[in-house]
Amino acid sequence: MQHQSSEPTVTQQAAETLDGWYTFHDFRRIDWTRLKQVEATVRTKMVHEFQAFLSELTQVEEQKEGSHALYTIIGQKADLVLMVLRPTMEDIQAVEVKMQKLDLYDYLIPTYSYVSVVELGTYRGSGEGNPYENPYVRDRLYPILPKSKHICFYPMSKSRRDGDNWYTLSMEKRKELMYRHGMIGRSYAGKIQQIIGGSTGFDDWEWGVTLFANDILQFKKIVYEMRFDEVSAKYGEFGEFFIGNRLESDELEAHFAL
Numbered sequence: 689m690q691h692q693s694s695e696p697t698v699t700q701q702a703a704e705t706l707d708g709w710y711t712f713h714d715f716r717r718i719d720w721t722r723l724k725q726v727e728a729t730v731r732t733k734m735v736h737e738f739q740a741f742l743s744e745l746t747q748v749e750e751q752k753e754g755s756h757a758l759y760t761i762i763g764q765k766a767d768l769v770l771m772v773l774r775p776t777m778e779d780i781q782a783v784e785v786k787m788q789k790l791d792l793y794d795y796l797i798p799t800y801s802y803v804s805v806v807e808l809g810t811y812r813g814s815g816e817g818n819p820y821e822n823p824y825v826r827d828r829l830y831p832i833l834p835k836s837k838h839i840c841f842y843p844m845s846k847s848r849r850d851g852d853n854w855y856t857l858s859m860e861k862r863k864e865l866m867y868r869h870g871m872i873g874r875s876y877a878g879k880i881q882q883i884i885g886g887s888t889g890f891d892d893w894e895w896g897v898t899l900f901a902n903d904i905l906q907f908k909k910i911v912y913e914m915r916f917d918e919v920s921a922k923y924g925e926f927g928e929f930f931i932g933n934r935l936e937s938d939e940l941e942a943h944f945a946l
């Protein structure tokens with residue numbers, strides 16, 4: 689029997705992407721039960737070693753050769769997330785290996801991770817000349833993460849369901865839809881900063897969405913408002929959501945104190 693499909697069979701043009709720093713989100717649960725058995729002085733030493741590691745990451749950030757952010761995670765999915773941006777996947781892995789060797793990480797159990805690359809779409813064009821030399825584009829592709837009070841992370845894909853297949857829409861239609869997405873996004877200027885990581889072929893979803901805000905309620909507002917926009921309403925598929933509060937290096941001793 690011949691397969692009946694409402695989808696057009698023409699191959700559509702892929703949107704070109706501009707790709708920046710590689711991105712790694714590392715989610716961990718604190719194994720409090722085991723940590724409670726560690727003597728206070730040893731625990732403090734482990735925290736100091738972690739702080740020294742974070743200082744090294746800060747030095748890289750000051751040289752504008754990467755960026756990072758440490759947040760607590762609210763709820764049971766994780767307790768902490770360290771988000772790291774680096775120029776190459778080798779650099780990302782070097783940070784990952786170094787981190788795993790820290791004594792404190794014997795007590796930080798991996799619960800989730802996400803690998804992507806900071807991505808800018810070109811549905812609106814990419815301006816004149818080489819976009820990788822445009823200072824505005826460079827600031828977006830190689831971002832120094834904001835020091836916002838809150839983070840929200842979730843992975844998402846665009847639907848390939850029969851009838852609602854993003855990948856069979858014409859370039860024209862996708863441009864129009866992404867324009868409207870961008871307009872909603874822009875109404876959150878000054879309230880939310882977004883980092884979109886492209887992850888097709890890198891991780892289980894197609895994008896990792898990281899949002900930063902000082903007012904945590906803005907995450908709920910933007911995600912809800914976007915649910916009514918066609919791009920999300922019809923084509924958005926979402927993974928787990930993680931939200932958290934900023935954790936400064938000098939707060940770590942208090943955070944791990946018992």
Ligand code: VOV
Nearest residue numbers: 809810811812866870873874876880882895897911914920
């Ligand atoms: C601060 C908010 C904000 C702003 C300003 C914003 C703007 C824009 C622009 C201008 C463009 C690029 C379009 C182009 O010209 O290429 C994008 C692109 C993208 N976005 Fe976005 N987005 C925001 C915010 C924002 C949110 C909250 C989400 C999650 C959606 C939801 O429902 O939970 C999201 C997702 C994405 C994705 C997955 C992509 C890539 C899609 C693709 O198919 O390539 N985004 N986004």
